[in-house]
Amino acid sequence: MDETSADWLLSxxxxxxxxxxxxxxxxxxxxxxxxLLAGILLTLQGDYWFGLLTEVTSVASFGYHYxxxxxxxxxxxxxxxxxxxxxxxxxxxSLATATVYLIxxxxxxxxxxxxxxxxxxxxxxxxxxxLYESVTPYIVFHSLWHVFGAYAGYLIGVAHSxxxxxxxxxxxx
Numbered sequence: 001m002d003e004t005s006a007d008w009l010l011s012x013x014x015x016x017x018x019x020x021x022x023x024x025x026x027x028x029x030x031x032x033x034x035x036l037l038a039g040i041l042l043t044l045q046g047d048y049w050f051g052l053l054t055e056v057t058s059v060a061s062f063g064y065h066y067x068x069x070x071x072x073x074x075x076x077x078x079x080x081x082x083x084x085x086x087x088x089x090x091x092x093x094s095l096a097t098a099t100v101y102l103i104x105x106x107x108x109x110x111x112x113x114x115x116x117x118x119x120x121x122x123x124x125x126x127x128x129x130x131l132y133e134s135v136t137p138y139i140v141f142h143s144l145w146h147v148f149g150a151y152a153g154y155l156i157g158v159a160h161s162x163x164x165x166x167x168x169x170x171x172x173x
Contacts, residue, residue, distance in 0.1 A: 010076075010081045010084055010085065011076075012068050012071075012080055012081075012084055013068070013129075013133040013134075013135070013138045014071070014073050014075075014133075014135075015068060015069050015071075015135050015138070015139065016072055016073050016135070017135075018069055018135060018139065019069050019070060019072070020066055020069045020070060024139060025069045025139075027143070028065060028069070028139045028142070028143055029062060029065055029066060029069070031143045031146035031147060032058050032061045032062040032065065032146060033058065034058075034146055034147055034150035034151070035054055035055070035057055035058030035061065035146065035149070035150045035153070036054075036055055036058040036059075037150070038054050038150045038151070038153050038154035038157075039051045039052065039053070039054030039055030039056075039057070039058060040055065041154060042054060042153075042154065042157040042158070042161075043055070045157075045158065045161055046161060047157050047160070047161050049097070050094075050097050050098075050101070050153075050157045050160075051157070053090070053093060053094055053097060054094060054150075054153055054157075056090055057087075057090040057091055057093075057094045058150075060083075060086045060087045060089070060090040060091070061087050061090075061091065061146070063083045063086065063087070064080070064083040064084050064086070064087035065142075066083075067079045067080040067083045068080055068083075068084075094153065098119075098152070098153055098156045098157075101156050101157065101159075101160040101165060102115075102119075102156060104160060104163070104165050105156075105159055105160065105163055105165075112155070112159065114155060115152060115155045115156055115159060118148050118151045118152035118155055119148075119152040119156075121144070121148040121152075122144075122145055122147075122148035122149040122151075122152050123145075125141045125142070125144040125145040125148060126141075126142070126145040126149070128141040129141035129142035129145055
Protein backbone atom coordinates (compact mmCIF):
# COMPACT_ATOMS: atom_id res chain seq x y z
CA MET A 1 0.00 0.00 0.00
CA ASP A 2 2.83 2.40 0.77
CA GLU A 3 4.28 2.19 -2.73
CA THR A 4 0.86 2.57 -4.37
CA SER A 5 -0.09 5.64 -2.35
CA ALA A 6 3.35 7.29 -2.30
CA ASP A 7 3.54 6.49 1.43
CA TRP A 8 0.42 8.58 2.14
CA LEU A 9 -2.43 6.12 2.75
CA LEU A 10 -1.24 4.75 6.08
CA SER A 11 0.73 7.79 7.19
CA UNK A 12 -0.41 9.71 10.23
CA UNK A 13 0.31 13.01 11.96
CA UNK A 14 2.92 13.07 14.72
CA UNK A 15 1.03 14.61 17.64
CA UNK A 16 3.96 15.12 20.02
CA UNK A 17 3.97 16.51 22.67
CA UNK A 18 0.29 15.60 23.09
CA UNK A 19 -0.66 12.19 24.49
CA UNK A 20 -3.89 10.60 25.64
CA UNK A 21 -3.07 11.97 29.11
CA UNK A 22 -2.68 15.66 28.22
CA UNK A 23 -5.71 17.94 28.27
CA UNK A 24 -5.52 18.56 24.52
CA UNK A 25 -5.05 14.87 23.72
CA UNK A 26 -7.87 13.77 26.02
CA UNK A 27 -10.20 16.40 24.56
CA UNK A 28 -9.31 15.25 21.06
CA UNK A 29 -10.13 11.65 22.00
CA UNK A 30 -13.38 12.77 23.64
CA UNK A 31 -14.67 14.14 20.33
CA UNK A 32 -15.13 10.50 19.27
CA UNK A 33 -17.89 10.17 21.89
CA UNK A 34 -20.09 12.33 19.68
CA UNK A 35 -20.16 9.50 17.11
CA LEU A 36 -21.05 7.10 19.92
CA LEU A 37 -23.89 9.37 21.05
CA ALA A 38 -25.18 9.79 17.48
CA GLY A 39 -25.09 6.03 17.00
CA ILE A 40 -26.94 5.33 20.23
CA LEU A 41 -29.63 7.87 19.34
CA LEU A 42 -30.05 6.43 15.84
CA THR A 43 -30.27 2.91 17.26
CA LEU A 44 -32.89 3.99 19.80
CA GLN A 45 -34.88 5.50 16.92
CA GLY A 46 -34.89 2.15 15.12
CA ASP A 47 -32.09 2.53 12.58
CA TYR A 48 -30.07 -0.40 13.89
CA TRP A 49 -27.72 -0.62 10.90
CA PHE A 50 -26.54 2.99 10.76
CA GLY A 51 -26.77 3.39 14.54
CA LEU A 52 -24.62 0.35 15.33
CA LEU A 53 -22.24 1.15 12.48
CA THR A 54 -21.77 4.67 13.85
CA GLU A 55 -21.12 3.28 17.32
CA VAL A 56 -18.51 0.81 16.02
CA THR A 57 -16.96 3.58 13.93
CA SER A 58 -16.55 5.71 17.07
CA VAL A 59 -14.65 2.86 18.75
CA ALA A 60 -12.40 2.37 15.71
CA SER A 61 -11.72 6.11 15.51
CA PHE A 62 -10.94 6.30 19.23
CA GLY A 63 -8.58 3.33 18.89
CA TYR A 64 -6.74 4.91 15.98
CA HIS A 65 -6.37 8.31 17.61
CA TYR A 66 -5.34 6.76 20.93
CA UNK A 67 -2.52 4.82 19.26
CA UNK A 68 -1.65 7.90 17.20
CA UNK A 69 -1.29 10.01 20.35
CA UNK A 70 0.76 7.32 22.08
CA UNK A 71 3.12 6.72 19.12
CA UNK A 72 5.19 9.74 20.18
CA UNK A 73 7.04 10.20 16.93
CA UNK A 74 7.35 6.55 15.90
CA UNK A 75 7.12 6.65 12.12
CA UNK A 76 5.11 3.77 10.61
CA UNK A 77 4.30 2.15 13.97
CA UNK A 78 2.49 -1.13 13.21
CA UNK A 79 -0.19 -0.64 15.89
CA UNK A 80 -1.07 2.84 14.62
CA UNK A 81 -1.19 1.73 10.99
CA UNK A 82 -3.44 -1.24 11.83
CA UNK A 83 -5.75 1.00 13.86
CA UNK A 84 -5.78 3.52 11.00
CA UNK A 85 -6.72 0.80 8.51
CA UNK A 86 -9.62 -0.32 10.74
CA UNK A 87 -10.69 3.30 11.13
CA UNK A 88 -10.72 3.66 7.33
CA UNK A 89 -12.85 0.54 6.90
CA UNK A 90 -15.53 1.64 9.35
CA UNK A 91 -15.43 5.33 8.41
CA UNK A 92 -15.76 4.55 4.70
CA UNK A 93 -18.62 2.13 5.39
CA SER A 94 -20.35 4.85 7.43
CA LEU A 95 -19.77 7.43 4.70
CA ALA A 96 -21.13 5.03 2.08
CA THR A 97 -24.25 4.39 4.16
CA ALA A 98 -24.79 8.13 4.69
CA THR A 99 -24.33 8.70 0.96
CA VAL A 100 -26.93 6.05 0.10
CA TYR A 101 -29.30 7.61 2.64
CA LEU A 102 -28.72 11.07 1.12
CA ILE A 103 -29.33 9.81 -2.40
CA UNK A 104 -32.54 8.24 -1.16
CA UNK A 105 -33.63 11.58 0.29
CA UNK A 106 -33.02 13.35 -3.01
CA UNK A 107 -34.11 16.95 -3.36
CA UNK A 108 -37.66 16.34 -2.20
CA UNK A 109 -37.37 18.59 0.82
CA UNK A 110 -36.08 15.85 3.09
CA UNK A 111 -32.44 16.83 2.52
CA UNK A 112 -32.57 19.90 4.75
CA UNK A 113 -30.09 22.72 4.52
CA UNK A 114 -28.68 21.86 7.97
CA UNK A 115 -27.72 18.40 6.66
CA UNK A 116 -25.94 19.89 3.67
CA UNK A 117 -24.14 22.53 5.79
CA UNK A 118 -23.06 20.01 8.46
CA UNK A 119 -21.87 17.59 5.77
CA UNK A 120 -19.95 20.30 3.90
CA UNK A 121 -18.32 21.54 7.10
CA UNK A 122 -17.37 18.03 8.22
CA UNK A 123 -15.73 17.18 4.90
CA UNK A 124 -13.98 20.57 4.77
CA UNK A 125 -12.47 20.00 8.22
CA UNK A 126 -11.42 16.47 7.24
CA UNK A 127 -9.54 17.77 4.21
CA UNK A 128 -7.97 20.55 6.27
CA UNK A 129 -6.73 17.98 8.80
CA UNK A 130 -5.03 16.12 5.95
CA LEU A 131 -3.44 19.30 4.62
CA TYR A 132 -2.25 20.69 7.96
CA GLU A 133 -0.69 17.84 9.90
CA SER A 134 1.25 19.83 12.48
CA VAL A 135 -0.05 19.17 15.98
CA THR A 136 -2.43 22.04 16.76
CA PRO A 137 -4.05 22.54 13.35
CA TYR A 138 -4.48 18.79 12.89
CA ILE A 139 -6.09 18.31 16.31
CA VAL A 140 -8.40 21.32 15.86
CA PHE A 141 -9.46 20.46 12.30
CA HIS A 142 -9.81 16.74 12.94
CA SER A 143 -11.79 17.37 16.13
CA LEU A 144 -14.14 19.58 14.13
CA TRP A 145 -14.43 16.77 11.54
CA HIS A 146 -15.59 14.52 14.40
CA VAL A 147 -18.06 17.14 15.71
CA PHE A 148 -19.66 18.00 12.38
CA GLY A 149 -19.37 14.45 11.02
CA ALA A 150 -21.28 13.02 13.98
CA TYR A 151 -23.89 15.76 13.71
CA ALA A 152 -24.27 15.29 9.95
CA GLY A 153 -24.52 11.52 10.33
CA TYR A 154 -27.19 11.89 12.98
CA LEU A 155 -29.18 14.36 10.86
CA ILE A 156 -28.91 12.12 7.80
CA GLY A 157 -30.05 9.09 9.77
CA VAL A 158 -33.02 10.94 11.26
CA ALA A 159 -34.06 12.39 7.89
CA HIS A 160 -33.76 8.96 6.30
CA SER A 161 -35.94 7.36 8.96
CA UNK A 162 -38.52 10.16 8.98
CA UNK A 163 -38.84 10.06 5.18
CA UNK A 164 -39.90 6.44 5.32
CA UNK A 165 -36.48 5.10 4.37
CA UNK A 166 -36.01 1.44 4.98
CA UNK A 167 -33.96 0.80 8.09
CA UNK A 168 -32.63 -2.68 8.83
CA UNK A 169 -35.10 -2.87 11.75
CA UNK A 170 -38.02 -2.43 9.32
CA UNK A 171 -37.02 -5.13 6.84
CA UNK A 172 -39.52 -7.95 6.70
CA UNK A 173 -42.00 -6.06 8.88
